Amino acid sequence: MRRSHEEAPSMTQGQLAVWAKREFKLIAAPVQNTISDILINAAKIKNEAYGDKRRRKPVKATSAALESGLNAWVARVESKNVNINRMVLAEKAQQLQKIGWLTRFLDRHDMRFRIKKGEAFTRRSGHVLQDELGLYEPNNVFNMDEAGLCYNRTPVGDICPGTSLKTRITVAFCANADGSEMLPLLYIGRAFKPRCLKKTGKEHGFNYEKN
Incomplete structure (x- = not known):
């Protein structure tokens, strides 16, 4: 017309x-x-x-966010030469719709996802861990932890411009529950073969790994 x-x-x-x-x-x-x-x-x-010229009425998207997200996903998938059929597209649309609804629900009610911390959570997780460890002999239960060794800092304090020296290497400790066995210390640094060592850690008689 x-x-x-x-x-x-x-x-x-x-x-x-x-x-x-x-x-x-x-x-x-x-x-x-x-x-x-x-x-x-x-x-x-x-x-x-x-849309195409055969349509007499405009086709409006019911959700602009869903339309945009689905279009971006299709572009990413097609760039990897992956074929998409109607069923896969419908499933992805439902997934995006659920995620969008959940996000809006959390925003409306001022809810946020937070990792549980504190004494109550530690107590519950500790009980579960104790139950699991009870299945093994103490000498077969090992625990490993790490600490930062700031080898450039003086024992009490130092004078430095601005911030204190934080150059460090990581030291890992590992021992079993009854203390009958302690594994050798593991030193973790940035360089594969630090210049100060000249040789590998194994040649010097200790364990060293690059992070």
Whole structure:
């Protein structure tokens, strides 16, 4: 209808209504208000929101966030040469919709996900750990921990510009529950073969690994 009006600007809206009834095989001719709305909104009809040229009405997305997220996901998957069918696309849309609903729900009720900490959580997790460790002999239960060794700092304090020296290496300790066995210390640094050692840690008689 818009194209016909552009090709024949002298046609009245009544004539356009008759033409539309004949062209689209309508039961009744469109009323004048419908013709007027189509001509006024001609620019919107050209918009991508109307999809292909066979559509007579614009197809609006029910959720802009879902539409954007699904479109981005399809682009990422297609870039990896992965084929997508309608079922996979529908499942992904449902997944994104659920995630979006959950996010909005948390925001509405001012809820946040937080990692449990504190005495109560430590007590519960400690009981579970004790039950598991009870299945083994103490000499077969080992615990490992680490500490930072700031080898550039003086025992009491030091004078330095701005912040204190924090250059360090990591030292790992490991021993069994009854203290009958203590594994050799493990030193962890940044360099594969530090210049100060000149040789490997194994050649010096201690364990050294690069982080």
